[in-house]
Amino acid sequence: MPVPPLRRKRVVTRRFHVRPWVLPALAALAGGCAAPEPDEADAAGAEVDSPVAGDVVDGTGQATPVADGVFEDSIVFGQAAAFSGDPAGLGINMRMGIRAAFEEANREDGIHGRELKLVSEDDRYESEMAVEKTEALIAHGVFGLIGAVGTPTSRVAEPIASRERVPYIGAFTGAGLLRGENQRYVVNLRASYDQETEEMVERLTTDLGISRIAILYQNDSYGQAGLSGVRKALEKRNMSLVGEDTYVRNTLAVKRAALNLRETNPQAVIIIGAYRPAAEFIRWARKLGMQAVYVNLSFVGSNDLLNELGWSGEGVVVTQVVPFPRDTGIPVVAEYRNALAMHDPAAQPGFISLEGYLVGRLVVEVLRKASDAATLPTRESFLQTLVESGPIDLGGFVVEYGATDNQGSDAVFLTVIRQGRYVAVNRLTR
Template identity: 50%
Template structure:
């Protein structure tokens, strides 16, 4: 209690000592309560949206149900592993990080509804980990309009890498870079020339298709066949029969794990066994589980290193954090990407000091900024809102494990 409350007050010609207990009675208590409310309200009014005295609130809209559920769940598990590790160590300048998530089923309309709720009702500081190209294309304009950071979307779509965007902060390499790495491997190391493409018939699929086309064009080549399937379905048999007629040596799949697995297993049933390749969005761990035991040649491009290689400080710290946060969570490439995204946000908030703002957060990534996440170096700067350009190629083993085909391109 302030010692001023114990001083003697003049009342007529006498002096009376005001006891501390008197202060807590009657009008004194009412006055103090009013002053306290005014002080707290003033402090809250100065704080940034989503920043509270004890926590910083982030929001995620992603697929937690449906054919892409494994991707959203894995990314969320990675985020929570990073945030819980930070919170156990005292948080960021005394504040814990809290994540609010809503299921969008990998559907753009629901992603819009979720994003509006996170912005308007939950008043989050930033959006993080939107899963998918069509959902990101739908949700990102809302963050751009509100000036809310849109961090680490799980997509390599080129439209989010436009330097004119205000709020987009990308962690991963682009789909064009992944396609280049896959085509380089197939045409170079494997000496293949007949390559077909199966792609999801939406913005994601077309972005991936264009990446493959451009990579082949640089080698004076073109796809021998291009076929589609609808989002959130596994209806790939018609496309399979058409692709088989073109007699490709390899088929690049631009889609999530469920239709990819159906395509690969059905192809084997009819005696069609080229090399299969997929972009990272496929969800490698889920694909391996669907194919187990795997006796197909399957190559997947990744945007993070091997998640289970404990000789890497990043992988070791990730696995330890994931186990501590949720022993039932399954480690994988998507989970590791979510973990790195969580670590990135935590470090950015730490650098901003005890009074972070959205504008300062965004400015940090628009000025030259380097983040070393246990050896995974992310670099941002003016005109560059993508932290990593690295692509790692892996093959799925018979037992579902992953073998590195390179050290990172």
Template identity: 45%
Template structure:
């Protein structure tokens, strides 16, 4: 016969189990065995390779974590929806992910206009938004406690490019930018950097999002005769402009920020890509020098992916930072607890890439590097 003390212990344990299950049920996207994470990205259209590579990097790291038992015993699940790099679709995807898919957090969104359209939705729902593939200021200022930026900003990238050019004696600097919030963010970054040197932008030309019609931009920039052109657009339109201006007697030197999509840009350019420079916000992924790069390469190989890239490296790194926050949150996982846990990541070295968040600053890194496309379409530092 069970004694009163043993019976009481059993009841207490049962009550604890019921309340524990209820607590988990109250946190969307979290069960006793899984954590569901959402992503909206361009998986089709002119920027499809950016979204595809970002997703590949996230999935590679999630697979690595799941193979080792998950996070505090829970497997990671990624739900990716295609937005075609269109803001309206991204906004609808965000509602779907939060309301229908019941994801715990959002990770690895691709693009400034798509992130901008989603911002009021995830903010109102108080859903963490981590590691977006954009360096736009609108995700940095004003401060939003649900946004965690893993990468450096476009202001930092364009500042590095302008400083490099001016140090080399180049001042006739033009800008070719996408005619949306992404392009305008890059343009403002160049303007600010030029102003620091007492200079003005020499000429400006634009292209519409998801378009490769660069005829008017080519005309404007050809007439201006710049020595260098800083491009703030995606790989298809940037490649179109570079090709269109190759027949000039003295073609300008072309610079791109990281969002361009380095690998697809090099592939689109082929033989004319040599010498094109791209700023990067993650470590060089093609040599296994740092522990981070080795881990990335091994994870991608296990997934059967041979096309290494800066973009999939960024997705991989964003996933690493997210998982670190999940681990620090403990077993009783909540969104608010996750935000607080992420804010304890201070000076954390992810194997050669240091990230710091505080309760007043969610911009994790200021790392910027410059790379160049070489003769064979490979990247060199």
């Protein structure tokens, strides 16, 4: 029996010239340098795919693009994301999923004979580095930016991309700042943080009858985006937070927050943070006797959170924006698992790399529609094709874009840690 596609669309109420020099990673792509091993790449802060053969070469021995990001035998994308520090797992897994999708396409003639390539740069989840890496990638003529990680970094990187008319595709954030009606150059795959937090509050109040909800959030634009979503969801129900506290990004300083929130006697605590401080908070809260349901946004990094918590994670809830990565009844999930195994047989399937894979698959689908053997893809034709395509079925996961709707999916899923692993659920139970 065919699997119905996952689709939940809402009613929406809401020239750059290539520089003559080449980013070292792009030069490696065109000049025949072998790609570094993953651990070497992470240490260096950049990773490139295998070399490109047959590109046009200028007098310096470097490949010359025939259009922005398009070479004779390849199309090159750039990624500025976190590959070091606490959020490194997010960037690494997004990159892994994107590369799995690109390599899968390349085994099937790529984009009408052109291979897809990815250049990844480490922005360390810091805004200043995000600006530097984004400007460098754009200056050297990548086709688009893909798989950025985080709200603070996207907050500064996206305006640069939009100003230079470079597609900013599949950022790993649900912040509203990327979801304006006039943000033509932004392509979001995932549901928004407002939609995730609405689902959290709906399930806590309807399924569990909870009325006392507190929040811990990262003290930056990511945390503020999550806080805003929770407040909106509560206000719809004539409710308010019983307590709120913060922690500083890239730290584990959450004990004070646990002590403070314990005094508010919450029945549930929503956590808007990264996996290590989230896990540290949950451990402290339980040690201090706080009997509450702990709910995390998808950005937390599900696999890393599970590994960090171990058996102390029992009952912790995480909202997701992609299907369950073990649900091979959905065709695209089965295809993802096969592509991931081809990319790295040792890789463990997970929500983040699945999201990266879906972003990569979306790019492949649209590029193939936007060009043919005789017609070069361009940034503008990519974006126009995306809008004009209507529903795009990636294999049981459907996305759709419009002239004023730059978010493809509205789907939110629930998972709970039970007996050391994630379980997909439709509703919460005691």
